[in-house]
Amino acid sequence: MSSLRPASVCDTTPLQRFESQSSSGEEPSSPTAASIVAAAAAAAAAASAASTSNSHQLQLQLQHQHPLQQQEQLHNNNNNINDNVKVDLQLPPFVGVTADAMRLANGHSANGAKQRRRGTAQIFGRVAVDVSLLFCLGFTMFGLSLYVEPHKRGFFCNDLSLRHPYKESTIRSWMLYLMCVLLPVAMILLVEFYRAQDWSRHHNQPGSGYYLCHMELPHWAVDSYRMISTLFFGLAVEQMTTDLAKYTIGRLRPHFFTLCKPMLLDGTTCADYVNEGRYIEEYTCTAKDISVKQFKNMHLSFPSGHSSFVFFSMIYLAIYLQRRVNCSRLRMLRHLLQFLLVMFAWYTALTRVSDYKHHWSDVLAGSAIGIVYAFLVTSNFW
Template structure:
């Protein structure tokens, strides 16, 4: 009976070829199920064919201990047993535990996409402002709801933009910044919300997660504001309701040269007229027909209600609970006061303010419904 050299059978098996390639530095091919089965069968055959010699018991022991050492490839960005994971902290570097970072191209692409969405809302609003003409609605000369005096707005436009535009943005930035510094909030939410890094890097520095949250919350706020204002403008130009100070500001002159002081025009519905006031211009004439709904009321209620809901869902500090509620009260009070001044300043009718407030409240609830 001829003796077999140890390993003479296994040298030609797929497993031995795979291990010899790994030891020699060559690129081993990925092991398949067929190659693993063939390697195991060859190892069993080799152990059964080896003589059980008592003179050298070490040979038997060495042949029976077949080592299956399969080095599976590492996949970047995955996790689990045998599957590596990595985080790119800089160009070309990988650290186990997190996903690869997204660079300036990803940041620019996301910003451009968001700007395209905003332009879908902003461009129609710009078109209404530059070239839009409201529906030309007539009037009755004895309509007392159009004979109120002209007054300047109590809440000027710059005040509205400051309180309903800049203030919410500042509050969002402050809350998100302090949330990012508060370690007590870490681990109380889902994993994607407890990271300190945003997954985006700029100039080899990873942007903080709180900055990404600021971008998200402010972006949603601005988009909802644009949609709300576009909805109000569509109604303004489609209805063309006259403002309460129409007679005072316009002093209408009828097509036959008469005016509303003539008795024959008392019960007539007038559609053909021109404004006889000396200081009238195209912008004022256009603005007189944009009473319904109230843009100030919709703007104020949307911005203030959005900010109040945001504080309720993101400001999680028990010691500041009363401060939070007080700020919410001030915000909603400003929206309420703005709506009331539009009536007392004779800029809108009561139904105009109610419709505007309803539009603002509706959109604020919609855009914050998925906020966490």
């Protein structure tokens, strides 16, 4: 009865099961590493059994032969084994597919590593170029303010525009840097992060292609760096333009007489009648509490540095919001922020006149410089 029992699946080798499935027209099961190893082991066992049987038959033949004949028989048998004994192992077709998949995976892995190295080199190269440019501009401005003296411009003793009182600035320098540097940076980071989160909820966002320490940088970080580096570059070039005009022209500030109290080389002052309407070029400041920095700063009225700085930053940020915040439900909020930014720039410029730090024409020229550079550096936003 046992001889009539169908062979169990467990009684057949994996190779036999695959051949039976192929002959019956059934689709083979999905390839696994275990099936491949089992097929290879079965083939090796069959080859080992055949080799053992041939060796046993050879020993029986050699027992009845002469020793010389035994050696010749052994030599011929070894040659026959080397020439004729072959293991015809027909592995399933998925073995080649698996090998191709492994080679393809290895290729993708190598390409990924190469892409990461290229992306890291690109971002480091770009950052190095940007930092070098900003360093050169900053070093030039620092050397200009430290070693270059502004043009010493003369004055008329009866010039009433130079007789205003001295006042402290309404918008201090730290307030200006806070509003024109830190606020734009924080707002750019917030907007770019929001845009990335909103996009990822509706689309599959591809990688940025830039890597840092084998980690791919997100798109919002790359875009934020691009916007912030453009902001810093624009601030540097507009400030360079403003300082160049300041040191070249050397216009006196409205509080010049109050802070300097000039005295002519002949010992007379502008209070003397003989000097009325006279243009003075050689003089000395008699004020005891004036410092070298204040004396130098008195000749840097045109154009207004505060006005060019604040107008560039605020207009740049307003254009950035117009370009990047294009969500319809945030339209009114975007316009409100743009209005507040422009109003802050306008108020800062007005205080430079009311604080007697600049003439109105100084503020106008400085504002124009900031606005022009803001539109120039944001021209690629459109």
